[in-house]
Amino acid sequence: MADHQARSGGDERPSGIPAIRWEEPPEGPVLVLLDQTRLPAEEVELVCTDASALVEAIRSLAVRGAPLLGIAGAYGVALAAARGFDVSEAARSIEEARPTAVNLSVGVRRARAAHEAELARGGDPAAAAAAALTAARTLHRQDAEASARMAAHGLALLDELLPGGGHRILTHCNTGALVSGGEGTAFAVALAAHRVGRLRRLWVDETRPLLQGARLTAYEAARNGMAYTLLTDNAAGSLFAAGEVDAVLIGADRIAADGSVANKVGSYPLAVLARHHGVPFIVVAPLTTIDPDTLDGASIEVEQRPGFEVTEVVAPQAQVTGPGGGIPVAPLGTQAYNPAFDVTPPELVTAIVTEEGAVTPVSGEALAGVCKRAREAAAG
Numbered sequence: 001m002a003d004h005q006a007r008s009g010g011d012e013r014p015s016g017i018p019a020i021r022w023e024e025p026p027e028g029p030v031l032v033l034l035d036q037t038r039l040p041a042e043e044v045e046l047v048c049t050d051a052s053a054l055v056e057a058i059r060s061l062a063v064r065g066a067p068l069l070g071i072a073g074a075y076g077v078a079l080a081a082a083r084g085f086d087v088s089e090a091a092r093s094i095e096e097a098r099p100t101a102v103n104l105s106v107g108v109r110r111a112r113a114a115h116e117a118e119l120a121r122g123g124d125p126a127a128a129a130a131a132a133l134t135a136a137r138t139l140h141r142q143d144a145e146a147s148a149r150m151a152a153h154g155l156a157l158l159d160e161l162l163p164g165g166g167h168r169i170l171t172h173c174n175t176g177a178l179v180s181g182g183e184g185t186a187f188a189v190a191l192a193a194h195r196v197g198r199l200r201r202l203w204v205d206e207t208r209p210l211l212q213g214a215r216l217t218a219y220e221a222a223r224n225g226m227a228y229t230l231l232t233d234n235a236a237g238s239l240f241a242a243g244e245v246d247a248v249l250i251g252a253d254r255i256a257a258d259g260s261v262a263n264k265v266g267s268y269p270l271a272v273l274a275r276h277h278g279v280p281f282i283v284v285a286p287l288t289t290i291d292p293d294t295l296d297g298a299s300i301e302v303e304q305r306p307g308f309e310v311t312e313v314v315a316p317q318a319q320v321t322g323p324g325g326g327i328p329v330a331p332l333g334t335q336a337y338n339p340a341f342d343v344t345p346p347e348l349v350t351a352i353v354t355e356e357g358a359v360t361p362v363s364g365e366a367l368a369g370v371c372k373r374a375r376e377a378a379a380g
């Protein structure tokens with residue numbers, strides 16, 4: 001069950017954006033999510049009391065972004081355990097909510113493993129629920145720490161690749177505090193550059209069809225006082241041609257063992273443009289996004305989303321979750337192709353920045369050590 005409530009309380013985050021929090025009111029534990037489908041028009045929180053509410057929030061992108069999906073998945077397992085629901089069924093339904101971001105599975109499995117280990121040790125259901133919550137809180141904290149370290153490593157790489165000061169960075173989708181336990185992945189690098197006076201411009205792709213760039217990245221950039229400009233996705237090429245882009249910074253939803261990168265649809269064309277124009281294409285992602293068990297890009301399942309997201313335009317506050325609720329921008333009955341992600345091959349990726357540092361050039365061999373530690377990170 002889920003309930004919407006107007007945002008209350010202070011800003012818990014450095015960038016002032018609450019994305020997720022666990023609360024224990026007298027009537028029982030809840031998972032509180034900032035409903036990202038309502039931004040930037042409204043800051044509304046979604047209060048989830050069971051796994052089915054969280055699954056719907058994940059599927060509607062009320063909560064989204066690979067690292068945050070992992071954190072939400074872990075808390076979802078803890079919520080089911082704390083409220084006496086079937087933990088195995090809850091874990092399965094949450095893990096299946098969206099297929100591409102490996103972090104979701106990592107988070108769910110870490111909390112479930114902690115729950116099962118406590119039961120195996122003879123712990124009672126309350127102790128097992130507490131163990132799942134501890135695992136979720138640990139993942140939340142670790143992600144915040146990873147975000148800060150990626151920001152530092154990413155800024156150091158930008159300064160190395162682009163000597164001479166102000167960086168003009170193009171980013172795609174949303175990779176800030178709204179996808180993270182901290183201040184994000186790629187956006188956190190741009191924010192770090194801003195804070196030391198080395199962000200000359202943040203070019204923000206609107207990111208059709210769900211407009212994560214226009215609605216969320218612009219929202220975060222404005223809150224942080226950054227110099228940013230919004231553009232339509234199809235205008236990016238002319239920016240490169242005009243020599244206005246010094247680097248591309250994006251996040252990731254799953255990085256295969258060979259260095260193939262699944263990210264929001266539109267990332268691959270940016271990688272091709274970056275290569276053609278000699279611009280660094282940098283992927284920023286924590287170890288929990290690297291999947292050693294997916295060998296290559298062809299093995300990554302790319303989520304296909306409903307066509308109405310393309311054929312209709314929906315106002316952020318409209319809360320539309322099905323066809324017919326938006327404003328048609330195509331004739332009734334139009335078929336639409338709507339992959340949520342695409343895959344960039346490793347040869348087009350200049351560097352992958354994790355909390356451990358930058359891997360460049362990118363190859364399966366170069367990632368071998370990172371994959372080993374990613375496996376350890378997945379185990380918690």
Ligand SMILES: CSC[C@H]1O[C@H](OP(=O)(O)O)[C@H](O)[C@@H]1O
Binds near residue numbers: 186251252265
């Ligand atoms: C750095 S994780 C954010 C990542 O997730 C976004 O996808 P979605 O908005 O569908 O959850 C996009 O791929 C971002 O790069």
